[in-house]
Amino acid sequence: MTILTVPEAETSPSLTRRTRVFRRLRRNPLAVISFVILAIAVLVALLAPWIAPHSVEDTDFGNIFSPPGTPGHFLGTDDLGRDVLSRIMFGARASLEVGLLAVLTALVIGVPLGLAAGYFRAFDAVIGRFTDLLLAFPFLILAVGLAAIRGASLGNAAVAIGIAQIPGVIRVIRSDTLRLKSLDFVAAAVVDGASDLWVLSRHILPNATSVILVQATVALPAAILGEAVLSFLGLGIQPPDPSLGTMLATAQQFAARAPWAATLPGLVIMILALTFNVFGDALRDALDPKGDR
């Protein structure tokens, strides 16, 4: 509707796109809050070995199932008398580790395939079938298969989650490549005799960064949740290594006796995923050239 496209009065037209995105993010309270929480979470995860009050494997059988608030054990202890706060810190560290690994896997494989599918018509159909094939194996089933073949581990969980996220990456990169390919400056570069690789790496990939970034913020919380599920089922991180998922699996057996042990790790997973999702939404809004919605 023409009447709604009243041009936005540019207050400072010299601003670059990047500064505008940052400014929009700074102005969005949700973006700021989620960013701060994420920064704290990352710091805690990185510094866990130094700041955790106890070792994750220190058992204290005289002191099992202490409730939160117990002196020395701020969030209580678990069935073996291990400090819940310390295990949550290390668990969050593992969550982020698996999340990053999974998303990296998905991007490293998905981005080139997405670029190829969007840029070269000949590859589109083949990559399309490959995507269909991947979609047919849900991440849990992939993880089941991988665990059957190679055994359950943090790495295999990350790979299973990452592989399951490849189709999503291919889809968004492909459609963005199609869009960019039709733009004048890319057509001009092609007319000027630039090689395909040059056009892809110099023109299309840099412009697709924002899409890749948004996709990463969508994929990360999903990967964190995926890790928790797999570890809960015993297909991911193996005890006694701390993971929020395995903590919940143990706590499930003693839920009636120590409800906090079944509540806290889940809360942490949710907060991690929620802040990533909120920040991802804010980032997408800030990157949206339309500026509204």
Next chain:
Amino acid sequence: MARYLLTRAWHSALTLVLASVVVFLGIRALPGDPALALAGEDRSPEALAAIRAEYGLDRPLTVQFGHYVERALQGDFGSSIRTGIPVSDMLRTALPVTIELSFLAILIATALGVGAGVVAAVRRGRPAEWVANFLALVGLSVPHFWLGLLAILYLSVATGLFPASGFVPFFEDPVGNLHHIILPALILGTGLAAIIMRQTRSAMLDSLSADYVRTAKAKGLSPRAVIGRHALRNSLIVVVTIVGLQLGGLISGAVVTEQIFGLPGFGKMTIDAVFQRDYPVIQAVVLLTATAYIVINFLVDLVYSLIDPRIRVAGDAA
């Protein structure tokens, strides 16, 4: 439409073949001698030889694959190496549970998701939208198995309103069956509901600002008719595809949910099989999931082409 469906059918068939190759090769990728893996407890040379002969493990891979497909088509997935029960029998009891759970979860998710999505789009910029958006974000971010744990802890154990675990077949006791399955279905549905809500909202925002909605308003239609008949009908087309694509996530979710609520379904069977290294069962589960995903998405395309006239009549467009 025929042409569109033919292409889709061809793609589905191709994916199905590829998927079965992947599963077949996956089994061959098992560490060590597959005969050993398939043998279970009895590892005498005679038993191993019998297995090699049964599965044709001494023949070329292509022949083995042909044999494997042939057996799969007949519903013969071998027997559990732990219990000796044919995998097809195990599936026969487990699948109905999972199908009922997933079906209910989809119903709940669609009702909640579409409803909240419409409200969020129509009440754009008002508190109702913020609440709906926030709930959707939480639904996306909450680990469902944890939600399940909390539900058991605070709803089942504490109040006794719902059974904490177990299952009654629908045809034996419909009320008891629903009583057992409603809570798991609700919890399995939350994530899907969040996804559907967000898709519905954005599709509704698109269609609410579309020219044909302006036309509908200009005709003097009531807001209800404008939203329901014009905007929502167009948005639902998007939602149908989403449900199909989210099926993978739903299957994953069902596995966990069954594990938590102790439902004797497909998921529990899968997890038990992994820990018991019950390879014939794992193989059947993986192959069956992939097949289900492919077939159901083909059906979704079929439905899609029925709701969207642009595809239905693409062949005879002027």
Next chain:
Amino acid sequence: MTAGARILEVADLSVSFVTESGNVSAVDHVSLDLAPGEIVGVVGESGCGKSVTAMSLAGLLPRSARVTGSVRLRGTELIGAPETSLRRVRGKEIAYIFQEPMTSLNPVLTVGRQIGEVLQVHERISRKQARARAIELLSLVGIPSAATRVDNYPHQLSGGMRQRVMIAMAVACNPTVLVADEPTTALDVTVQAGILEVLRDLRDRLGTSILIITHDLGVIADIADRVVVMYAGRVVERAPVTELFAHPHHRYTNGLLNASPTPGRHAGTDRLQEIPGLVPVLTTQPDACTFADRCPAADDTCRGSAPPLAALGVADHLVACWHPVEAT
């Protein structure tokens, strides 16, 4: 044609939009009127406020719009009227035809259903009767084999046919006023003439008053009885069509006419591009002639106060200019 009772009277209509970057004024004290069976053309560049004016008549602007002034339909005030009574006006009294016949029709409903819908809302008839009426209407607007076309979906029709469907939908309840917002812009030149013919034919047969919004003077010359020229949200000139083409008083009108030839030429071959500069986007309406920056005759008077719309020469030829082009 200009005499007689006024069906539609718009007086001092102003519209502004509340946006993130402050208020944007889109329409500033616009006045115009429409007699029974009359075709009035509103012409101007995109962004001059002509579409906003059209949409505000039946209260179709988004919530962010602030509308003041008066729109009277047969004496009944529509500005500020409750939504329920506006709904009875829309489609029944004031009907609309929009620019993009592809996107303005719902892709998932048959054209028969979309036409029938108006009838069902306003005339309480059954779905079956509505369908029969839809077929009649389709043949009225010149669609061949209407009985089969009625079950078509929009994408199965050509652009010209879709616009005919839009017209059929608009005239279904025999409205008093038909507002056609750029009805031919998206169409091929040959199809345009056919659409204008249908509109003229409807006016002759049903006596519908038509307000046609366009940026194309060819369309105006072809169909309108009177013309309203708008610039930056204001009416700058208003006159009967032959008078305006013969003696344009405003330099903006003059520029438009120079950019496209005389009455009688074929519709839609030219666009208004030859006046240097752009229509300004205004956050507030200045007390000055908004055209001053692009006008060759502008002086300090023009930049210091806004010219009123006043008669010059012939009684029904109004112009808002401090230094009008004199009649020769």
